[in-house]
Amino acid sequence: MFKTLLTASTLAVLAAAAFAHATLEQREAKAGATAKITLRVPHGCEGEATHTVRLALPDGFYAAKPMPKAGWELSTETGSYATPYDNHGTEMTEGVRAVTWSGGHLEDGWYDEFTVRGSFGADIEPGTVMFFPAVQTCDNGTADWTDTSGSHDVPNPSPKVTVVAGDAHGGHGHGGHGAMDSAALTLGDLTIAEAFSRATLPNAPVGGGFMAITNNGAEDDRLIAASSPAAGRVEIHEMAMEGDVMKMRELADGLPIPAGETVTLKPGGFHLMMMQLGQPLVEGETVPVTLTFEKAGEIEVPLAIGAPNAKGHDGHMDHGAHKH
Ligand SMILES: [Cu+2]
Numbered sequence: 001m002f003k004t005l006l007t008a009s010t011l012a013v014l015a016a017a018a019f020a021h022a023t024l025e026q027r028e029a030k031a032g033a034t035a036k037i038t039l040r041v042p043h044g045c046e047g048e049a050t051h052t053v054r055l056a057l058p059d060g061f062y063a064a065k066p067m068p069k070a071g072w073e074l075s076t077e078t079g080s081y082a083t084p085y086d087n088h089g090t091e092m093t094e095g096v097r098a099v100t101w102s103g104g105h106l107e108d109g110w111y112d113e114f115t116v117r118g119s120f121g122a123d124i125e126p127g128t129v130m131f132f133p134a135v136q137t138c139d140n141g142t143a144d145w146t147d148t149s150g151s152h153d154v155p156n157p158s159p160k161v162t163v164v165a166g167d168a169h170g171g172h173g174h175g176g177h178g179a180m181d182s183a184a185l186t187l188g189d190l191t192i193a194e195a196f197s198r199a200t201l202p203n204a205p206v207g208g209g210f211m212a213i214t215n216n217g218a219e220d221d222r223l224i225a226a227s228s229p230a231a232g233r234v235e236i237h238e239m240a241m242e243g244d245v246m247k248m249r250e251l252a253d254g255l256p257i258p259a260g261e262t263v264t265l266k267p268g269g270f271h272l273m274m275m276q277l278g279q280p281l282v283e284g285e286t287v288p289v290t291l292t293f294e295k296a297g298e299i300e301v302p303l304a305i306g307a308p309n310a311k312g313h314d315g316h317m318d319h320g321a322h323k324h
Helices: 001-019
Strands: 026-030 034-041 050-056 059-066 071-085 090-106 112-120 127-131 134-138 140-147 158-165 185-188 190-198 207-215 221-227 230-244 245-250 255-257 260-265 271-277 285-294 297-304
Touching: 026 034, 034 050, 034 134, 050 112, 059 071, 090 112, 112 140, 185 297, 190 285, 207 221, 207 285, 207 297, 221 230, 245 271, 255 260, 271 285
Parallel strands: 026 158, 190 297
Antiparallel strands: 034 112, 050 090, 050 134, 059 112, 071 090, 127 158, 134 140, 185 190, 190 207, 207 260, 207 271, 221 255, 221 285, 230 245, 230 271, 285 297
C-alpha cells in the first residue's frame, strides 16, 4: 500500500514536470520575415536553480542576434549555414548558430525568457516545423529540451515554431526598408536617394552610410562635411588600393559631386563613416545624418538601417575588419 502511494506520487511529480516544458512564445513564424524567438523557461533542473541557458538555432534561421539580459553573460557560437542565406542579393554563408546566457541565477520557482531575433529563410516550405533545442544547466544537472522528433510523448521535447507562408516580398524590400524606397530628397540642384546604413554588432565602434547623390545642376558641388547625433563624428571615406591592400581613407577635401553626374556611396567604395557610435545600429530603424555641401548647403538624410551585409556588400569590405 505504502509502496503504491509512493509510486503514484512519484508519477505525479514526473507528470507535473513533463507538462512544464521549455517552449517558445511564438507558435508560428513567416517565411522570409525577421522575427523574435523567445524561449520560456518555467522551472529549473529538478528543483535546482538554472545558471546557464543554451539555445541552438536551426538551419533556415539566419542573421540571428541575441538579446542581452541583465545579470547574464551572453556568448554566441558561429558556424556555416547549411544553405547560404540570400540577403538582398548578397550571399551570407555563416552566422550565429547557438546562443548561451550564463552566470545567471534563475530559481526553480521563478520564470524567465530568453530572446533572439533573426530571419526565417524565404524558401522554407509553409508547415515546416523548426526546432530550437535548449539546455538549462544547474549546479548538479541539466534540463534538456533537445528531442526533435516532434513527438508529444517524450519527456524533453525541443522548443519549436511552425513556419507559415510569408508576404509576397518575403518581408524584405518594401515592408522592411521604408526610407530606402521612399522618394529621393531634394536640396537645390541635388537629389539624394537610396540612403541606407547597415546594422552593427554591439560594441562595434563604426557604421557606414551609403546613398546616391545626383547633381542635376550646371555647377559642380562638393560634399564637405557630415554629422549625426548617433556618432561622435562622421567622416567621408573612399576605398583605395595601397600596394595590393584595399584600405579606406578620409577624403580631407570632401567628395566632389560633378555637374550632371551621380556619385554613389556604397559598400566597398565612397562611404560615410560614423565613428564613435553611441549605440548599435538596429536593422529596421533609421539613423539621421546631416550632410553639408559646399554650394547646396545642409540637409538631414535618414539612413534606413538594413541587415549587417545589406546591399552589394562583397564580403571583403566589412568596416569592423578595417583599421583606420
Ligand atoms: Cu570607412
